[in-house]
Amino acid sequence: MQLGANLPKIGSYNRAVVLETIQASDGISRVQIAARTRLTAQTVSVIVRRLLEEGLVVEDGSVPSSGGKPRTILRVDPGAGYAVGVHFDPQEISCVLADLAGRPVARSHLAVRTALSPEAVIRQMARAARRILREAGVPDGKVLGVGLACPGPLDGDGVMVSPPRLPAWDQVPIKRLLCEHTRFPVTVDNDATAAAIGERWAGTARTTPSFAYLYLGTGIGGGIFLDNQVYRGRSMNAAEFGHITVEPDGPECYCGNRGCVEALCCPSAIEAALGVPHAAACAAAARGEPAAREVIERVARRLADAAVSVVNMLDIDLLVLGGPALREVGEIYREVIAQAVTDRALARRLHAVRVETSPIAADAAAIGAASLVFHATYAPRLRTTLLGG
Numbered sequence: 001m002q003l004g005a006n007l008p009k010i011g012s013y014n015r016a017v018v019l020e021t022i023q024a025s026d027g028i029s030r031v032q033i034a035a036r037t038r039l040t041a042q043t044v045s046v047i048v049r050r051l052l053e054e055g056l057v058v059e060d061g062s063v064p065s066s067g068g069k070p071r072t073i074l075r076v077d078p079g080a081g082y083a084v085g086v087h088f089d090p091q092e093i094s095c096v097l098a099d100l101a102g103r104p105v106a107r108s109h110l111a112v113r114t115a116l117s118p119e120a121v122i123r124q125m126a127r128a129a130r131r132i133l134r135e136a137g138v139p140d141g142k143v144l145g146v147g148l149a150c151p152g153p154l155d156g157d158g159v160m161v162s163p164p165r166l167p168a169w170d171q172v173p174i175k176r177l178l179c180e181h182t183r184f185p186v187t188v189d190n191d192a193t194a195a196a197i198g199e200r201w202a203g204t205a206r207t208t209p210s211f212a213y214l215y216l217g218t219g220i221g222g223g224i225f226l227d228n229q230v231y232r233g234r235s236m237n238a239a240e241f242g243h244i245t246v247e248p249d250g251p252e253c254y255c256g257n258r259g260c261v262e263a264l265c266c267p268s269a270i271e272a273a274l275g276v277p278h279a280a281a282c283a284a285a286a287r288g289e290p291a292a293r294e295v296i297e298r299v300a301r302r303l304a305d306a307a308v309s310v311v312n313m314l315d316i317d318l319l320v321l322g323g324p325a326l327r328e329v330g331e332i333y334r335e336v337i338a339q340a341v342t343d344r345a346l347a348r349r350l351h352a353v354r355v356e357t358s359p360i361a362a363d364a365a366a367i368g369a370a371s372l373v374f375h376a377t378y379a380p381r382l383r384t385t386l387l388g389g
Protein backbone atom coordinates (compact mmCIF):
# COMPACT_ATOMS: atom_id res chain seq x y z
CA MET A 1 0.00 0.00 0.00
CA GLN A 2 1.25 3.50 -0.80
CA LEU A 3 0.88 6.11 1.92
CA GLY A 4 0.24 9.81 1.62
CA ALA A 5 2.28 12.45 3.45
CA ASN A 6 1.25 15.55 5.35
CA LEU A 7 2.82 18.92 4.56
CA PRO A 8 4.70 19.48 7.84
CA LYS A 9 6.49 16.16 7.35
CA ILE A 10 7.39 17.04 3.77
CA GLY A 11 8.86 20.27 5.19
CA SER A 12 11.28 18.41 7.46
CA TYR A 13 12.10 16.02 4.64
CA ASN A 14 13.02 18.94 2.36
CA ARG A 15 15.16 20.39 5.14
CA ALA A 16 17.07 17.12 5.37
CA VAL A 17 17.45 16.99 1.57
CA VAL A 18 18.97 20.49 1.55
CA LEU A 19 21.28 19.71 4.46
CA GLU A 20 22.46 16.50 2.82
CA THR A 21 23.05 18.32 -0.48
CA ILE A 22 25.22 20.88 1.31
CA GLN A 23 27.07 18.12 3.18
CA ALA A 24 27.75 16.12 0.02
CA SER A 25 29.14 19.11 -1.87
CA ASP A 26 32.44 20.85 -1.44
CA GLY A 27 30.84 24.28 -1.07
CA ILE A 28 27.56 25.06 -2.85
CA SER A 29 25.35 28.10 -3.56
CA ARG A 30 21.59 28.42 -3.03
CA VAL A 31 21.05 28.45 -6.81
CA GLN A 32 23.00 25.18 -7.19
CA ILE A 33 21.01 23.59 -4.34
CA ALA A 34 17.75 24.54 -6.06
CA ALA A 35 19.01 23.09 -9.35
CA ARG A 36 20.14 19.83 -7.73
CA THR A 37 17.11 19.26 -5.51
CA ARG A 38 14.51 20.75 -7.90
CA LEU A 39 13.10 22.68 -4.94
CA THR A 40 12.03 26.28 -5.65
CA ALA A 41 14.52 29.08 -4.98
CA GLN A 42 12.18 30.42 -2.31
CA THR A 43 11.94 27.07 -0.48
CA VAL A 44 15.73 26.68 -0.54
CA SER A 45 16.16 30.22 0.73
CA VAL A 46 13.80 29.68 3.70
CA ILE A 47 15.42 26.36 4.65
CA VAL A 48 18.97 27.74 4.36
CA ARG A 49 18.07 30.72 6.56
CA ARG A 50 16.93 28.31 9.31
CA LEU A 51 20.04 26.13 8.95
CA LEU A 52 22.19 29.26 9.29
CA GLU A 53 20.24 30.34 12.40
CA GLU A 54 20.72 26.90 13.94
CA GLY A 55 24.45 27.10 13.23
CA LEU A 56 24.53 23.83 11.25
CA VAL A 57 25.57 25.63 8.08
CA VAL A 58 27.93 28.59 7.56
CA GLU A 59 28.48 31.05 4.74
CA ASP A 60 31.99 30.70 3.41
CA GLY A 61 32.91 33.32 0.81
CA SER A 62 31.30 33.82 -2.57
CA VAL A 63 31.83 33.05 -6.24
CA PRO A 64 31.10 35.38 -9.18
CA SER A 65 28.04 34.46 -11.22
CA SER A 66 27.31 35.29 -14.84
CA GLY A 67 25.52 38.62 -14.84
CA GLY A 68 23.91 38.78 -11.39
CA LYS A 69 25.38 39.43 -7.97
CA PRO A 70 28.02 37.04 -6.55
CA ARG A 71 26.69 33.79 -5.07
CA THR A 72 27.37 32.98 -1.43
CA ILE A 73 28.95 29.59 -0.80
CA LEU A 74 27.43 27.39 1.92
CA ARG A 75 29.12 24.63 3.88
CA VAL A 76 28.19 22.44 6.81
CA ASP A 77 29.93 23.77 9.94
CA PRO A 78 32.09 20.79 10.99
CA GLY A 79 32.24 22.03 14.59
CA ALA A 80 28.46 22.36 14.95
CA GLY A 81 28.11 18.85 16.30
CA TYR A 82 30.05 15.68 17.05
CA ALA A 83 29.34 12.00 17.30
CA VAL A 84 31.31 9.16 18.83
CA GLY A 85 31.52 6.04 16.69
CA VAL A 86 32.25 2.73 18.38
CA HIS A 87 33.06 -0.36 16.36
CA PHE A 88 32.81 -3.56 18.34
CA ASP A 89 34.74 -6.32 16.60
CA PRO A 90 35.27 -9.68 18.34
CA GLN A 91 38.96 -8.80 18.73
CA GLU A 92 39.04 -5.03 19.09
CA ILE A 93 37.05 -1.95 20.10
CA SER A 94 37.73 1.00 17.79
CA CYS A 95 36.51 4.41 18.79
CA VAL A 96 36.34 7.52 16.59
CA LEU A 97 35.25 11.06 17.36
CA ALA A 98 33.85 12.58 14.17
CA ASP A 99 32.78 16.13 13.41
CA LEU A 100 29.61 16.97 11.52
CA ALA A 101 31.46 16.69 8.19
CA GLY A 102 32.16 13.04 9.07
CA ARG A 103 35.88 13.67 9.52
CA PRO A 104 37.57 11.78 12.35
CA VAL A 105 39.17 14.21 14.79
CA ALA A 106 40.39 11.57 17.27
CA ARG A 107 40.59 7.77 17.40
CA SER A 108 41.52 5.01 19.79
CA HIS A 109 41.85 1.23 19.63
CA LEU A 110 41.72 -1.30 22.41
CA ALA A 111 42.03 -5.07 22.43
CA VAL A 112 39.09 -7.13 23.73
CA ARG A 113 39.95 -9.80 26.27
CA THR A 114 37.86 -12.84 25.39
CA ALA A 115 37.38 -13.79 29.07
CA LEU A 116 35.36 -10.64 29.85
CA SER A 117 31.57 -10.77 30.16
CA PRO A 118 29.48 -8.83 27.63
CA GLU A 119 28.54 -6.29 30.31
CA ALA A 120 32.22 -5.69 31.17
CA VAL A 121 33.09 -5.20 27.48
CA ILE A 122 30.21 -2.72 27.08
CA ARG A 123 31.53 -0.80 30.11
CA GLN A 124 34.92 -0.69 28.31
CA MET A 125 33.23 0.77 25.22
CA ALA A 126 31.53 3.45 27.33
CA ARG A 127 34.82 4.36 29.04
CA ALA A 128 36.55 4.59 25.63
CA ALA A 129 33.78 6.92 24.37
CA ARG A 130 34.03 9.13 27.48
CA ARG A 131 37.83 9.24 27.28
CA ILE A 132 37.93 10.29 23.61
CA LEU A 133 35.51 13.18 24.35
CA ARG A 134 37.51 14.30 27.38
CA GLU A 135 40.81 14.21 25.50
CA ALA A 136 39.39 16.17 22.55
CA GLY A 137 37.78 18.70 24.90
CA VAL A 138 34.31 18.35 23.33
CA PRO A 139 31.54 19.26 25.82
CA ASP A 140 28.51 16.94 26.19
CA GLY A 141 26.22 19.64 24.77
CA LYS A 142 27.90 19.35 21.37
CA VAL A 143 27.54 15.55 21.22
CA LEU A 144 24.65 14.37 19.07
CA GLY A 145 25.01 10.79 20.25
CA VAL A 146 26.97 7.57 20.14
CA GLY A 147 26.85 5.31 17.10
CA LEU A 148 27.59 1.64 17.55
CA ALA A 149 28.59 -0.76 14.79
CA CYS A 150 28.55 -4.36 15.93
CA PRO A 151 28.40 -7.83 14.43
CA GLY A 152 24.92 -8.88 13.36
CA PRO A 153 22.35 -10.21 13.37
CA LEU A 154 20.56 -7.53 15.37
CA ASP A 155 16.87 -7.15 16.04
CA GLY A 156 15.02 -3.84 15.71
CA ASP A 157 15.66 -2.95 19.39
CA GLY A 158 19.43 -3.33 19.14
CA VAL A 159 19.58 -6.79 20.74
CA MET A 160 22.25 -9.15 19.38
CA VAL A 161 20.78 -12.43 18.15
CA SER A 162 23.15 -15.46 17.96
CA PRO A 163 26.13 -13.59 16.52
CA PRO A 164 28.61 -16.00 14.91
CA ARG A 165 31.93 -16.30 16.80
CA LEU A 166 30.43 -14.63 19.89
CA PRO A 167 28.40 -17.34 21.69
CA ALA A 168 28.24 -15.37 24.97
CA TRP A 169 26.56 -12.43 23.25
CA ASP A 170 23.27 -14.06 22.27
CA GLN A 171 20.30 -11.89 23.40
CA VAL A 172 22.55 -9.10 24.78
CA PRO A 173 20.66 -5.75 24.62
CA ILE A 174 23.81 -3.92 23.56
CA LYS A 175 22.10 -0.69 22.52
CA ARG A 176 20.28 -0.23 25.86
CA LEU A 177 23.36 -1.11 27.93
CA LEU A 178 25.69 1.25 26.03
CA CYS A 179 23.10 4.02 26.39
CA GLU A 180 22.93 3.41 30.17
CA HIS A 181 26.72 3.44 30.54
CA THR A 182 27.45 6.49 28.33
CA ARG A 183 24.21 8.45 29.11
CA PHE A 184 24.04 9.45 25.42
CA PRO A 185 21.45 8.35 22.86
CA VAL A 186 22.81 5.31 21.00
CA THR A 187 22.15 4.43 17.36
CA VAL A 188 23.12 0.89 16.46
CA ASP A 189 23.55 -1.02 13.23
CA ASN A 190 25.48 -3.99 11.97
CA ASP A 191 29.10 -3.20 11.12
CA ALA A 192 28.76 -3.55 7.35
CA THR A 193 25.70 -1.29 7.05
CA ALA A 194 27.42 1.22 9.34
CA ALA A 195 30.46 1.19 7.06
CA ALA A 196 28.23 1.78 4.01
CA ILE A 197 26.57 4.75 5.73
CA GLY A 198 30.04 6.10 6.61
CA GLU A 199 31.02 5.81 2.97
CA ARG A 200 27.90 7.72 2.02
CA TRP A 201 28.53 10.45 4.60
CA ALA A 202 32.30 10.90 4.32
CA GLY A 203 33.81 8.56 1.76
CA THR A 204 33.77 7.74 -1.91
CA ALA A 205 29.99 7.33 -2.30
CA ARG A 206 28.89 10.82 -1.24
CA THR A 207 27.06 11.61 -4.46
CA THR A 208 26.31 8.12 -5.80
CA PRO A 209 22.59 7.29 -5.58
CA SER A 210 22.95 3.48 -5.79
CA PHE A 211 25.93 1.52 -4.54
CA ALA A 212 26.85 -1.63 -2.69
CA TYR A 213 29.50 -1.97 -0.03
CA LEU A 214 31.45 -5.18 0.41
CA TYR A 215 32.79 -5.29 3.96
CA LEU A 216 35.76 -7.53 4.71
CA GLY A 217 36.38 -7.96 8.43
CA THR A 218 36.52 -11.06 10.62
CA GLY A 219 33.60 -12.13 8.45
CA ILE A 220 32.23 -10.76 5.19
CA GLY A 221 29.16 -8.54 5.09
CA GLY A 222 27.69 -5.75 3.06
CA GLY A 223 25.53 -2.67 2.82
CA ILE A 224 23.22 -1.33 0.12
CA PHE A 225 22.09 2.17 -0.88
CA LEU A 226 19.37 2.24 -3.54
CA ASP A 227 18.14 5.55 -4.94
CA ASN A 228 19.80 7.44 -2.07
CA GLN A 229 18.17 5.34 0.66
CA VAL A 230 19.91 2.76 2.80
CA TYR A 231 18.24 -0.62 2.29
CA ARG A 232 18.06 -2.76 5.44
CA GLY A 233 15.56 -5.43 4.50
CA ARG A 234 12.74 -7.04 6.45
CA SER A 235 14.75 -7.61 9.65
CA MET A 236 17.72 -5.22 9.26
CA ASN A 237 19.81 -8.05 7.85
CA ALA A 238 19.92 -7.38 4.11
CA ALA A 239 23.15 -7.44 2.09
CA GLU A 240 24.66 -10.55 3.67
CA PHE A 241 26.93 -10.87 0.64
CA GLY A 242 29.24 -13.21 2.59
CA HIS A 243 26.69 -15.98 2.30
CA ILE A 244 26.46 -16.13 -1.48
CA THR A 245 27.44 -19.64 -2.58
CA VAL A 246 30.49 -19.58 -4.84
CA GLU A 247 31.42 -23.27 -4.54
CA PRO A 248 28.39 -25.59 -4.56
CA ASP A 249 30.44 -28.44 -3.09
CA GLY A 250 32.41 -26.15 -0.76
CA PRO A 251 32.64 -26.35 3.05
CA GLU A 252 29.59 -26.06 5.27
CA CYS A 253 29.08 -22.58 6.73
CA TYR A 254 27.64 -21.73 10.17
CA CYS A 255 24.79 -19.90 8.40
CA GLY A 256 23.34 -23.21 7.19
CA ASN A 257 24.50 -22.79 3.61
CA ARG A 258 27.44 -24.42 1.79
CA GLY A 259 30.44 -22.98 -0.09
CA CYS A 260 29.76 -19.41 1.08
CA VAL A 261 32.17 -16.71 -0.06
CA GLU A 262 32.79 -15.91 3.63
CA ALA A 263 33.83 -19.48 4.45
CA LEU A 264 36.33 -19.41 1.55
CA CYS A 265 37.61 -15.83 1.77
CA CYS A 266 37.58 -14.66 5.41
CA PRO A 267 40.90 -14.08 7.22
CA SER A 268 40.74 -17.44 9.04
CA ALA A 269 40.41 -19.27 5.69
CA ILE A 270 43.52 -17.46 4.40
CA GLU A 271 45.37 -18.35 7.62
CA ALA A 272 44.36 -22.00 7.25
CA ALA A 273 45.59 -22.08 3.63
CA LEU A 274 49.00 -20.56 4.38
CA GLY A 275 49.63 -21.50 8.01
CA VAL A 276 50.58 -17.94 9.01
CA PRO A 277 48.58 -15.06 10.60
CA HIS A 278 46.35 -13.11 8.22
CA ALA A 279 48.41 -9.89 8.40
CA ALA A 280 51.62 -11.79 7.54
CA ALA A 281 49.89 -13.56 4.64
CA CYS A 282 48.66 -10.25 3.21
CA ALA A 283 52.08 -8.61 3.61
CA ALA A 284 53.73 -11.56 1.82
CA ALA A 285 51.22 -11.33 -1.05
CA ALA A 286 51.83 -7.59 -1.33
CA ARG A 287 55.59 -8.30 -1.59
CA GLY A 288 54.83 -10.73 -4.40
CA GLU A 289 55.75 -14.00 -2.66
CA PRO A 290 54.29 -16.68 -4.98
CA ALA A 291 52.50 -18.96 -2.46
CA ALA A 292 50.78 -16.07 -0.66
CA ARG A 293 50.05 -14.30 -3.92
CA GLU A 294 48.36 -17.42 -5.31
CA VAL A 295 46.09 -17.81 -2.26
CA ILE A 296 45.14 -14.10 -2.22
CA GLU A 297 44.39 -14.14 -5.96
CA ARG A 298 42.21 -17.23 -5.53
CA VAL A 299 40.34 -15.45 -2.74
CA ALA A 300 39.99 -12.39 -5.00
CA ARG A 301 38.43 -14.52 -7.75
CA ARG A 302 35.85 -15.98 -5.34
CA LEU A 303 35.04 -12.46 -4.09
CA ALA A 304 34.69 -11.40 -7.72
CA ASP A 305 32.18 -14.22 -8.37
CA ALA A 306 30.03 -12.90 -5.53
CA ALA A 307 30.53 -9.28 -6.69
CA VAL A 308 29.22 -10.07 -10.18
CA SER A 309 26.06 -11.56 -8.61
CA VAL A 310 25.60 -8.47 -6.42
CA VAL A 311 25.99 -6.14 -9.43
CA ASN A 312 23.57 -8.20 -11.51
CA MET A 313 20.99 -8.25 -8.76
CA LEU A 314 21.10 -4.55 -7.83
CA ASP A 315 22.12 -2.76 -11.07
CA ILE A 316 24.31 -0.26 -9.20
CA ASP A 317 26.83 2.42 -10.25
CA LEU A 318 29.51 1.68 -7.69
CA LEU A 319 30.86 -1.18 -5.61
CA VAL A 320 32.98 -0.08 -2.65
CA LEU A 321 35.41 -2.46 -0.93
CA GLY A 322 36.18 -1.73 2.69
CA GLY A 323 36.96 -3.15 6.12
CA PRO A 324 40.10 -4.09 8.07
CA ALA A 325 40.80 -7.33 6.14
CA LEU A 326 41.68 -5.25 3.05
CA ARG A 327 44.93 -4.04 4.58
CA GLU A 328 47.81 -4.60 2.09
CA VAL A 329 45.67 -6.58 -0.37
CA GLY A 330 42.96 -4.04 -1.23
CA GLU A 331 44.43 -3.22 -4.63
CA ILE A 332 44.81 -6.91 -5.59
CA TYR A 333 41.14 -7.54 -4.71
CA ARG A 334 40.00 -4.35 -6.43
CA GLU A 335 41.71 -5.16 -9.73
CA VAL A 336 40.36 -8.71 -9.94
CA ILE A 337 36.82 -7.66 -8.95
CA ALA A 338 36.79 -4.65 -11.34
CA GLN A 339 37.88 -6.87 -14.22
CA ALA A 340 35.18 -9.45 -13.44
CA VAL A 341 32.46 -6.81 -13.24
CA THR A 342 33.64 -5.22 -16.52
CA ASP A 343 33.72 -8.58 -18.33
CA ARG A 344 30.80 -10.46 -16.83
CA ALA A 345 28.04 -8.15 -15.52
CA LEU A 346 24.89 -8.42 -17.60
CA ALA A 347 24.35 -4.64 -18.04
CA ARG A 348 28.01 -3.93 -18.93
CA ARG A 349 27.14 -2.54 -22.36
CA LEU A 350 24.64 -0.10 -20.84
CA HIS A 351 26.76 1.44 -18.11
CA ALA A 352 30.07 1.03 -16.32
CA VAL A 353 30.27 -0.03 -12.69
CA ARG A 354 33.11 1.52 -10.71
CA VAL A 355 34.89 -0.67 -8.16
CA GLU A 356 36.82 1.31 -5.53
CA THR A 357 38.53 0.66 -2.24
CA SER A 358 37.24 2.83 0.56
CA PRO A 359 39.41 5.84 1.42
CA ILE A 360 38.37 5.32 5.04
CA ALA A 361 38.74 1.52 4.94
CA ALA A 362 40.77 0.91 8.09
CA ASP A 363 38.29 2.70 10.35
CA ALA A 364 35.29 2.39 8.05
CA ALA A 365 32.96 0.82 10.58
CA ALA A 366 33.90 3.22 13.43
CA ILE A 367 33.54 6.29 11.18
CA GLY A 368 30.37 4.70 9.85
CA ALA A 369 29.13 4.24 13.41
CA ALA A 370 29.58 7.98 14.04
CA SER A 371 27.87 8.69 10.72
CA LEU A 372 24.91 6.59 11.91
CA VAL A 373 24.20 9.34 14.39
CA PHE A 374 24.34 12.08 11.73
CA HIS A 375 22.39 9.92 9.32
CA ALA A 376 19.68 9.19 11.90
CA THR A 377 19.53 12.87 12.83
CA TYR A 378 19.72 14.52 9.41
CA ALA A 379 19.48 12.21 6.41
CA PRO A 380 16.32 12.50 4.35
CA ARG A 381 14.34 9.33 4.80
CA LEU A 382 11.26 9.20 2.68
CA ARG A 383 9.97 6.05 4.32
CA THR A 384 10.18 7.53 7.83
CA THR A 385 8.58 10.71 6.54
CA LEU A 386 5.73 8.78 5.01
CA LEU A 387 5.23 6.48 7.98
CA GLY A 388 5.37 9.35 10.45
CA GLY A 389 8.42 8.00 12.30
Ligand SMILES: [Zn+2]
Pocket (backbone or CB within 6 Å): 242, 243, 253, 254, 255, 256, 257, 258, 260, 262, 263
Ligand atom coordinates in the same frame (compact mmCIF):
# COMPACT_ATOMS: atom_id res chain seq x y z
ZN1 LIG B 1 27.26 -18.88 4.99
